[in-house]
Amino acid sequence: MSALADETIVCLPGERLCRTEDNIVLGIGTYEQNGYIYASKSGIVNIDDSGENCQVVSVHKPGFHLTIPATGDVVTARVLVTTPKFVKCAIFCVRNVLLESSYRGLLRKEDVRETEKDRVDIYKSFKPGDVILARVINQLDQSFLLTTAENELGVVIAYASDARKTRVPMVPVGWSEMQCPQTTIKEPRKVAKVLPESSINAVK
Amino acid sequence: MLRVTQTKNSLLDGASIAEELYTTPKDGEDFFESLDKPEKEPTKLAPRNTFIRPGVLTTVRGSAYMEYGNTKVLAIVAPPKELIRASARRMNMGVLNCYVNFAAFATGDLESVAERERHLGSMLTKAMEPVVCRTEFLNFQLDIRVLILDDDGCLLSTAINCCGVALVECGISTYDLITASTACIFRDHVFLNPSAKVEELLWKHRGNSNTNATSSTSSVQEHGLIITASMDTFEQIAQCQQCGYLSPATYVKLLDYTLTINKSLRQLIRGVLTKRVKEQHELDLREKAESALEDQRLEDIIEKLKKQGLDEFIQSNIKEDPYVKRI
Numbered sequence: 001m002s003a004l005a006d007e008t009i010v011c012l013p014g015e016r017l018c019r020t021e022d023n024i025v026l027g028i029g030t031y032e033q034n035g036y037i038y039a040s041k042s043g044i045v046n047i048d049d050s051g052e053n054c055q056v057v058s059v060h061k062p063g064f065h066l067t068i069p070a071t072g073d074v075v076t077a078r079v080l081v082t083t084p085k086f087v088k089c090a091i092f093c094v095r096n097v098l099l100e101s102s103y104r105g106l107l108r109k110e111d112v113r114e115t116e117k118d119r120v121d122i123y124k125s126f127k128p129g130d131v132i133l134a135r136v137i138n139q140l141d142q143s144f145l146l147t148t149a150e151n152e153l154g155v156v157i158a159y160a161s162d163a164r165k166t167r168v169p170m171v172p173v174g175w176s177e178m179q180c181p182q183t184t185i186k187e188p189r190k191v192a193k194v195l196p197e198s199s200i201n202a203v204k
Numbered sequence: 205m206l207r208v209t210q211t212k213n214s215l216l217d218g219a220s221i222a223e224e225l226y227t228t229p230k231d232g233e234d235f236f237e238s239l240d241k242p243e244k245e246p247t248k249l250a251p252r253n254t255f256i257r258p259g260v261l262t263t264v265r266g267s268a269y270m271e272y273g274n275t276k277v278l279a280i281v282a283p284p285k286e287l288i289r290a291s292a293r294r295m296n297m298g299v300l301n302c303y304v305n306f307a308a309f310a311t312g313d314l315e316s317v318a319e320r321e322r323h324l325g326s327m328l329t330k331a332m333e334p335v336v337c338r339t340e341f342l343n344f345q346l347d348i349r350v351l352i353l354d355d356d357g358c359l360l361s362t363a364i365n366c367c368g369v370a371l372v373e374c375g376i377s378t379y380d381l382i383t384a385s386t387a388c389i390f391r392d393h394v395f396l397n398p399s400a401k402v403e404e405l406l407w408k409h410r411g412n413s414n415t416n417a418t419s420s421t422s423s424v425q426e427h428g429l430i431i432t433a434s435m436d437t438f439e440q441i442a443q444c445q446q447c448g449y450l451s452p453a454t455y456v457k458l459l460d461y462t463l464t465i466n467k468s469l470r471q472l473i474r475g476v477l478t479k480r481v482k483e484q485h486e487l488d489l490r491e492k493a494e495s496a497l498e499d500q501r502l503e504d505i506i507e508k509l510k511k512q513g514l515d516e517f518i519q520s521n522i523k524e525d526p527y528v529k530r531i
Contacts, residue, residue, distance in 0.1 A: 014380030
């Protein structure tokens with residue numbers, strides 16, 4: 001296996017990659033049929049065996065690849081409409097890939113916070129125009145269902161409602177509050193704990 | 205496919221030569237005689253001279269250009285759009301739409317163009333549906349657009365081949381590579397990859413036999429056209445379109461011919477796509493190397509600044525305010 005991993009294996013759709021076994025997981029660009037794993041994209045075969053006694057077989061397509069939000073992806077979205085029950089937003093970025101066209105996202109009241117779910121008020125968490133980080137949990141008929149029930153998810157960029165013209169983003173001053181540096185107005189938000197890039201890399 | 209109306213457009217000279225060749229049934233006969241007829245059983249099962257190039261357009265993500273003999277086709281795949289009305293076709297699969305357009309100079313017969321476009325579009329959609337992994341983009345709509353630049357027969361099969369390449373180029377998940385080819389039989393002669401003239405001759409013959417129901421010898425004869433699109437990994441047939449009058453034995457024979465041609469076309473497409481992947485892989489590596497170089501440069505600058513001390517850096521960057529008077 002190690003000898004194979006060094007050189008690049010080019011594959012095309014419909015090419016048989018390997019047999020399905022218990023310790024082999026299907027990655028991106030593959031599908032399973034009749035006990036074998038086949039490629040569904042053209043690209044370079046990538047075998048990742050860093051996980052615990054399992055190997056992920058995936059196909060990486062060089063150049064352009066299509067990104068559609070999948071379950072579990074962290075997405076960046078802009079809040080469009082808030083109602084007492086849910087928030088409608090436009091997803092414009094998936095992981096670190098900027099999308100060409102935005103997709104519809106839906107964030108329900110129950111998925112805003114991890115704790116005290118019944119006491120969540122949408123109007124105390126989001127305002128139209130906020131940029132939020134969220135995780136995709138499901139794909140509904142019409143839109144993607146999102147959640148911000150994590151410390152690292154929530155509002156990232158927000159502007160105070162009366163000082164919108166100045167375009168000075170508010171600064172988080174707690175888990176549930178943001179403050180405008182110019183007018184010192186405090187507004188309630190579901191604030192995301194944004195980790196600096198260096199610390200994320202250090203964890204990995 | 206074949207044209208239905210047989211109106212002649214005398215205003216267009218270049219494109220209408222083919223039609224002027226046989227305006228009367230007698231001319232058709234003459235043309236058939238002048239045609240170098242293939243043998244009754246074709247010995248060489250090969251596609252026409254083919255040129256395929258994926259990624260011809262830089263403005264679209266997935267595009268492909270294909271020349272199949274004199275037939276020239278361009279296909280583009282747009283990134284999936286969200287379905288606006290999900291209730292229209294509530295399924296747990298994505299929706300695929302194919303649109304075919306003729307370039308204004310592609311065909312002489314302008315009156316039937318709209319009809320042919322619609323017909324080709326619907327048949328192309330049917331052929332492409334089994335190939336695309338439609339479960340991967342639920343409630344998305346995928347648009348494939350085909351522009352026909354030149355028409356010399358085998359339109360549908362060329363369009364299918366071209367679309368298949370464009371889909372792979374766009375990075376849309378497909379179960380397999382799809383290839384298609386055309387074969388027809390006319391007066392016991394099997395034409396593989398028939399040209400536009402042969403297709404039209406066949407169509408005319410068919411039109412005649414339909415109108416004159418009297419049992420003339422020619423109408424009893426086998427005549428027909430078959431288009432097969434196949435996916436070879438699982439030995440599947442994505443689409444099989446046939447028209448005319450064929451006995452089962454002939455049908456199977458023609459089917460086998462087209463499948464053999466599909467196999468050799470598949471080899472060709474595989475080669476093209478493999479080359480493309482390698483090409484793009486190299487580009488990616490080069491890009492990565494360049495960005496790494498840039499990162500290195502920035503890191504060096506930061507390192508230098510750290511040594512210099514931050515204050516000095518800030519001081520060196522502060523420009524003097526021209527409105528503040530110096531004392």
